[in-house]
Amino acid sequence: MRASSIRTRLLAAFLVVAVVAAAGLSFYFLKELEGFALRKLEERLYTQARLLAAVTSTTYLDSSGAFSANDAQRLQAALDQATPYAASRMRVLDVEGTAVADTTPDDVGSAYGDRPEVKRALAGEYGAATRVTEEGRVALYVAVPVENAGKVRGAAYASSTTFSIVTLLQTYRTRLLIAIALFVVVTLVLTELLARWLSRPLQSLSATATAFADGDHGVRATPSGSSETRTLAVAFNAMGEEVGNVVTELKEEERRKSRFVSDVSHELRTPLTAIRGAAETLLDGDVPEQDARQFLETIIREADRLTRLANDLLTLQRIEGATGELPLRRIKLRETAEQAVSALSPLTDARGVEVTIEGEAPTVLGDTDRLQQVIANLVDNASRMSGAGRRVEVRLSREGDFAVLSVLDEGPGIRADALPHLFERFYRAQASRDRSTGGAGLGLAIVSAIVRAHAGTIEAANRPEGGSIFTMKLPVIAD
Numbered sequence: 001m002r003a004s005s006i007r008t009r010l011l012a013a014f015l016v017v018a019v020v021a022a023a024g025l026s027f028y029f030l031k032e033l034e035g036f037a038l039r040k041l042e043e044r045l046y047t048q049a050r051l052l053a054a055v056t057s058t059t060y061l062d063s064s065g066a067f068s069a070n071d072a073q074r075l076q077a078a079l080d081q082a083t084p085y086a087a088s089r090m091r092v093l094d095v096e097g098t099a100v101a102d103t104t105p106d107d108v109g110s111a112y113g114d115r116p117e118v119k120r121a122l123a124g125e126y127g128a129a130t131r132v133t134e135e136g137r138v139a140l141y142v143a144v145p146v147e148n149a150g151k152v153r154g155a156a157y158a159s160s161t162t163f164s165i166v167t168l169l170q171t172y173r174t175r176l177l178i179a180i181a182l183f184v185v186v187t188l189v190l191t192e193l194l195a196r197w198l199s200r201p202l203q204s205l206s207a208t209a210t211a212f213a214d215g216d217h218g219v220r221a222t223p224s225g226s227s228e229t230r231t232l233a234v235a236f237n238a239m240g241e242e243v244g245n246v247v248t249e250l251k252e253e254e255r256r257k258s259r260f261v262s263d264v265s266h267e268l269r270t271p272l273t274a275i276r277g278a279a280e281t282l283l284d285g286d287v288p289e290q291d292a293r294q295f296l297e298t299i300i301r302e303a304d305r306l307t308r309l310a311n312d313l314l315t316l317q318r319i320e321g322a323t324g325e326l327p328l329r330r331i332k333l334r335e336t337a338e339q340a341v342s343a344l345s346p347l348t349d350a351r352g353v354e355v356t357i358e359g360e361a362p363t364v365l366g367d368t369d370r371l372q373q374v375i376a377n378l379v380d381n382a383s384r385m386s387g388a389g390r391r392v393e394v395r396l397s398r399e400g401d402f403a404v405l406s407v408l409d410e411g412p413g414i415r416a417d418a419l420p421h422l423f424e425r426f427y428r429a430q431a432s433r434d435r436s437t438g439g440a441g442l443g444l445a446i447v448s449a450i451v452r453a454h455a456g457t458i459e460a461a462n463r464p465e466g467g468s469i470f471t472m473k474l475p476v477i478a479d
Contacts, residue, residue: 075101356394377443
């Protein structure tokens with residue numbers, strides 16, 4: 001078990017808390033026990049001292065209320081007889097505080113008048129005091145006055161010793177050591193079990209995080225344990241979902257970039273090959289004038305194709321890249337559609353296609369030139385697909401909070417497998433036809449980028465009656 005692991009730290013923390021708490025409680029209860037023993041001992045000594053004072057007052061004082069030599073001897077003899085049965089030391093003191101009788105005969109004549117408890121007794125009050133002996137035990141001293149004829153004639157002095165915390169610990173040292181050892185073992189076992197239970201959810205979460213960091217972005221934590229660990233697991237899962245989405249998006253973006261580079265390389269290869277081939281043929285010489293002219297036209301046509309491709313890529317970069325900020329203003333889609341259709345009229349007339357505009361749409365916020373480019377591109381594609389004698393309709397309406405512009409044609413429609421890819425870069429639903437006209441498959445990609453920059457959507461579908469429909473939706477702004 002590592003020293004820095006949470007389980008080790010929990011184990012150490014719980015053990016310290018348990019030991020400190022046990023030591024504090026033990027000291028408290030020992031002090032309470034010591035105090036209880038002292039109170040009980042004081043009650044016993046007081047009873048004995050009162051009894052001794054009463055007997056002395058009535059039996060062992062002479063007519064003058066003093067201790068005669070004979071009375072002192074008789075009192076000492078009485079205490080000698082009681083000594084084997086007494087659990088405490090008893091003394092009788094005269095008015096000077098000198099022992100006239102003692103259960104320890106050798107101390108008869110000792111002076112105790114300077115002790116506070118004796119002074120209080122000789123003053124007619126109850127006196128008590130505690131002192132610690134050299135052995136570390138607690139000694140309790142109780143003194144009560146001996147009164148006769150309303151005067152204090154001396155004092156009955158009782159004392160005894162009891163245990164203290166120090167003597168208790170010394171007496172029961174071995175037992176205490178065993179009890180402490182058992183307590184530590186039990187505490188360790190219980191703390192280990194508790195630490196395992198508390199750390200298990202965190203260990204599981206740690207393993208999950210490690211697996212996630214190693215690349216398994218699909219792994220998720222199972223919320224368990226305390227509310228804090230469950231909240232942490234839920235937050236981790238939310239982060240995992242977010243990171244997983246970001247990783248997926250990054251991979252998709254990387255795939256798109258890789259495909260974009262491949263598509264650009266492919267698009268560049270064909271015109272460059274044609275230009276190189278025509279140039280090498282002309283460089284070889286002896287080319288008839290008519291053939292030379294044809295080769296030069298090929299070079300010009302393919303160069304124009306490269307120019308259009310470069311312009312389209314720059315347009316996408318300006319829209320999607322860092323320079324893609326659009327100058328927005330209030331726009332009426334009807335006017336923008338009319339301008340786009342008017343600009344395309346020479347082309348649509350040459351194709352023999354009729355273009356009509358119907359309906360109204362609410363005001364939107366956008367860039368007139370870009371939205372006109374979207375409409376022109378859609379109408380251009382629709383007129384090319386419809387063919388001579390057909391009609392292209394630009395229809396304006398409102399759906400909820402969106403202004404809707406739809407371009408409908410009467411062409412052959414779009415293959416079902418092509419519909420999901422129409423707005424991808426370099427995608428051609430009819431590759432051979434588009435290449436013959438010089439298209440690079442970027443027109444609808446530019447349209448999609450412009451619509452997205454306006455916070456809108458665009459989609460394509462086939463009409464039940466034939467032909468296709470492209471629908472653009474832009475957010476409406478308040479008039």
